[in-house]
Amino acid sequence: MTDRLGIAVEIGGGHSTCALVDGSGVLDRTMVDGVSISLVRTLETVEVCVRTLLAAAGVEPEDCIGVSVAFCGIVDASSGRVVATPQGKFEDARELDLPGWSRRAFGLPLRVENDARLALLGEHWAGAARGFQDVAMITLGTGIGGAAMVDGRVLASRHHQAGIIGGHIPVSIDGRPCRCGGSGCAEAEASTWALPAICSDWPGFAASSLAQEKRLDYRTLFHHYDAGDAVAAAVLERSCDVWATLAITLIHAYDPEVLLLGGAVMRRSEEVLPRIQARVRDRAWTPGRTVRIEEAALGGDAPLYGAIPLLGLAA
Secondary structure (H helix, E strand, O other), X not given: OOOOEEEEEEEOOOOEEEEEEEOOEEEEEEEOOOOOOOHHHHHHHHHHHHHHHHHHHOOOHHHEEEEEEEEOOEEEOOOOEEEEOOOOOOOOHHHOOHHHHXXXXXXXXXXXXXXXXHHHHHHHHHOOOOOOOOEEEEEEOOOEEEEEEEOOEEOOOOOOOOOOOHHHOEOOXXXXXXXXXXXXXXXXXXXXXXXXXXXXXXXXXXXXXXHHOOOOOHHHHHHHHHOOOHHHHHHHHHHXXXXXXXXXXXXXXXXXXXXXXXXXXXXXXXXXXXXXXXXXXXXXXXXXXXXXXXXXXXXXXXXHHHHHHHOOOOO
């Protein structure tokens, strides 16, 4: 085993993953059980999982060069601190010294970055963005995340929001209320957390097979779409309209060579991708060229792969 190892941690709104990485890729990974609304409590579980991974690999923390944390919020990468978190999650995060936690837990330096930025970095190093210098990415899941790369550098800004809050770009002037306090945001119009309200407000919902479900997410929606439910089909078409509108906005804003679509929704990429491609082809203004729109290649491992260049492990 190489003597250049890194620890990669992804902390999402509903899950976390720990991994060991080196300059060739992800060596081993494990999902973290018991993700808490408290980041302190979540990190306690993360520490146990990381030590289990290290023991299984026969290495010690000092055999690693650092820890990468992909976090589901706005972070200040220079100070290693969390600036903002998803509503109702990790409300203790802004007061937490993440680099201090890493030093105490493992004796290692820490790099923290927004999870979508690290996912894009991973796709650029080893996935669908490899070889491109101008890239935009949308992640479709519980919420909607995003990131952008311009001239080979992941877009960042003084207030740490550049490129990553695409889910809160308004796509409807008179739209649904969003958790961010706005209205008509892409997340409010087509994301997993908003889907139950979207469906229940849809004309004909009471007679739809969807009305019998206790939990409504996109996996459930696709199940009823496959069975021929008209409301599920209509909500899917509306969702693709929203996602395509967001894609066009990012294309006009960042002028990417390729736009990647990732996240749990893309497990049904055969339904989603062609719809978005067609809408963007018809509506985007890209004189003399066509922007490639592709499925992200690395799935949920993309932020773990992003740790490799972030930590300086990339071969």
